[in-house]
Amino acid sequence: MKTYLKNEKGVILIWFYLLVVMLIITSGSLFALSFQESQLTAIDQSRNKAFYLAEAGIDWKLKELRSGTTPATPSFAEGNFSVSYCQSTASGTTPAPAAPCAYDQPDMIISSGTVSGITKTIVAVILKQKPPGAKAGITSEGNMSFNGNIAVDGRDHDANGNLTGDPGTYGASSGGIVTQSGSSDIGGNGFVPTSPANPASIQQNADNPFTTPEELLGLEAGSLDQYKTSTPPSEMPFNGIVYYTGDSWIAPDFGTDADPSTGILIVHNAAGNALLKNVHGTFKGII
Known part of the structure; x- marks a missing residue:
């Protein structure tokens, strides 16, 4: 049987202690590394969540600007967003809830999302372009003919029907002539609808280089195909886009002041001679 000298036993014990110490140090390092990685993962997750909340703030403000009313503020399991809208002082007006931007800046939405003390900010530039x-x-x-008690107003209104202060556009623009009779009123470009219309409210013999509704609206060819219908809408009033291709x-009855049709109405056939006649009711949008 093999025996160990006392000093040999001591050497073995020292090596054992060293092995234990190394295992403890290694385990501690692995734990610290794992904890650090866990922290970094949590920070990355918070950054991503904050970014998504900032995007939600942009969407929320766009809904407010489109509708003219303040939508309900959504609640989130974690974090929140804060959002503001500023309008360029170059545009001449600063409607609520906008604050003025610097003169040389465009209109902007500034949204910040915050989660666990981490904040991400997104700036969306608004380029308002009319078709x-x-x-x-x-x-x-x-040619266009207005009679009866029809009223056309090209001035800019919000979703509630209130004037925004923007003079808007012509009430009527024709490649031919515009005639008025009866109690019809036409207004636009800042002028109240009257009969006869203020000359600045209508455009006659307009030079129109566009041959299709898509070109007129600044869209790619075929963009409106999904809205085409050869029969009038079965449900009125309508909201959205209607592209009627019949002759x-x-x-048509567009609804009441309380429940009007809204959006874009296109009446256009292949021959380019489609007719819209004897309209009734209230329509908010462009035709």
Whole structure:
């Protein structure tokens, strides 16, 4: 049987202690590394969540600007957003809830999302562009005739029907002539609807280089195909886009002041001679 000298036993004990110490140090290092990685992962997750909340703030403010009313503020399991809207002083007006931006800056939405003390900020630049060929509340390539008690107002209104202060566009723009009779009123470009219309409210013999509704609205060819219908909408009033391709639409009823049709109405056939006649009710949008 092999025996160990006393000093040999001491050497073995020292090596054992060293092994234990090394295991403890290694375990501690691994734990510290794991804890640090866990912290970094949590920080990355908070950054991502803060970014998504900032995006939610942009969407929320856009809904407010489109509708003219303040939507309900959403609640989140973690964090929150704060959002502001500033309008360029170069545009001449600063409607609530906008604050003025610097003179040389465009209109902007500034949204910040915060989660666990981490904040991400997004700035969205708003480029408000009117469709290049939509020069009026009602734009037509052919002659236009207004009679009865129809009222057309090209001035800018919010979703509640209140004037925004923006003079807007022509009430009517025609590639031919515009005639008025009866109690019809036309207004636009800052002028109240009257009969006869202020000359600045209507455009006659307009030079229109556009041959399709898509071109008129500044869209790619075929962009409006999904909205085309050869029959008038079965449900009225309508909200959104209606592209009627029939030859004529007689006596449509667009609804009431309390429940109007809204959006974009296009009446256009392949021959370019479609007719919209004897309209009734209230429509908010462009035709």
